[in-house]
Amino acid sequence: MGSNQETEFPVIDFTQYPSNPSEISSQLFDAFHQWGFLVLKGHGIPKGDVEEIFSLSKEFFAQPLEAKQEKPLNLHGQGYDLKESMSATPPRISSTHPNTSPRIGVHEALCFGNITLSPDSNFAPFWTPQKRQTIESFRSKCQSLSALLFTALATQMRISPSFFTTPHNPHKPPGNALRLIHYHPLSNPPRKPDVTPRLCEHTDWGTMTFLFATEPGLEVQTPDGKSWVTAPVVDDAIVVNIADGLCLSTGKTLKSTVHRVTWDVVPWDKERFSVAFFVNANADAPIRVLEQSDAGKFVEKEGAVKATYGDYQNVRIKMIEKHDNHISDEEVAIDPVLWEMVKGLGAGVGEDLEKNDEEVRI
Numbered sequence: 001m002g003s004n005q006e007t008e009f010p011v012i013d014f015t016q017y018p019s020n021p022s023e024i025s026s027q028l029f030d031a032f033h034q035w036g037f038l039v040l041k042g043h044g045i046p047k048g049d050v051e052e053i054f055s056l057s058k059e060f061f062a063q064p065l066e067a068k069q070e071k072p073l074n075l076h077g078q079g080y081d082l083k084e085s086m087s088a089t090p091p092r093i094s095s096t097h098p099n100t101s102p103r104i105g106v107h108e109a110l111c112f113g114n115i116t117l118s119p120d121s122n123f124a125p126f127w128t129p130q131k132r133q134t135i136e137s138f139r140s141k142c143q144s145l146s147a148l149l150f151t152a153l154a155t156q157m158r159i160s161p162s163f164f165t166t167p168h169n170p171h172k173p174p175g176n177a178l179r180l181i182h183y184h185p186l187s188n189p190p191r192k193p194d195v196t197p198r199l200c201e202h203t204d205w206g207t208m209t210f211l212f213a214t215e216p217g218l219e220v221q222t223p224d225g226k227s228w229v230t231a232p233v234v235d236d237a238i239v240v241n242i243a244d245g246l247c248l249s250t251g252k253t254l255k256s257t258v259h260r261v262t263w264d265v266v267p268w269d270k271e272r273f274s275v276a277f278f279v280n281a282n283a284d285a286p287i288r289v290l291e292q293s294d295a296g297k298f299v300e301k302e303g304a305v306k307a308t309y310g311d312y313q314n315v316r317i318k319m320i321e322k323h324d325n326h327i328s329d330e331e332v333a334i335d336p337v338l339w340e341m342v343k344g345l346g347a348g349v350g351e352d353l354e355k356n357d358e359e360v361r362i
């Protein structure tokens, strides 16, 4: 790798993929291997669709708090999620659904867990059938794009092209999640030094995430882990990152990188909107751990832990419970091999919960 690739945030033009799949797949693999993050231009999701989602988001968050709070986030990962922890002691991380995963910060969000999987709808009257249709259609375009990226990565790794798409049936639990995020302006500056960040340092739980934003704000740890860079905002492009589930299944070949939003980039009296699309693997799908063979291609690792993505998600939930209730590793009834494997991810909020807690108390 040249020094530029080590220091510059990767930007990839996906319009070249149909005509030159091997070159673009190789660029995707390299960026995810080194950074875990990239900016994807020419992704095919129409600009008008993205603008429509942002205008719905702005319209929704402009409502009075009572209207937004009418349907708070439920266990299916649907509803309004207000994060306003600004005390010296951050709140206990209590969210236990892979579609919502623990986040500490000062912002508000509306989360659309997979509606087809959820028995009850948890949306205020604001969400007319037409608006809901806009959300669902956008979500399905995001899902299709993720399938293309998974196929490109599998091809580059010389495994079956459907290796990653098979365990990503969006109609099976937990499904994907769309999160409209608003870093809202505050009436007073946060009290220093006991301030909670806009969004704490974390890695994502699922397998892949898309982040749509029109203004800078997202900071990503550099490949050497020593500093932070602001993800560039490129017109009509998406930030794509690898999440912990895919990092686990690729034996850390594809990196799940710590990221955050600070007060420096989104000050207390300013606001910022972003939209995150979280891709999750099916809970009942086995995690088939890969390793690189001597011949360079990827093969399934012999003797790797036998677990499903649902087992993995349960470990994450247990990690939070362990942290919240101060219980020992022995008291957590989990396959120790799986426990160690998930801990080995070095997830931003997970194995490093205690460390992360410290970091939250800037």
Ligand SMILES: O=C(O)CCC(=O)C(=O)O
Binding pocket: 179, 181, 199, 204, 211, 213, 217, 218, 259, 261, 274, 275, 276
């Ligand atoms: O709003 C952003 O830029 C980042 C959001 C994010 O990382 C998340 O919700 O997991």
Ligand SMILES: [Fe+2]
Binding pocket: 202, 203, 204, 209, 259
């Ligand atoms: Fe994230």
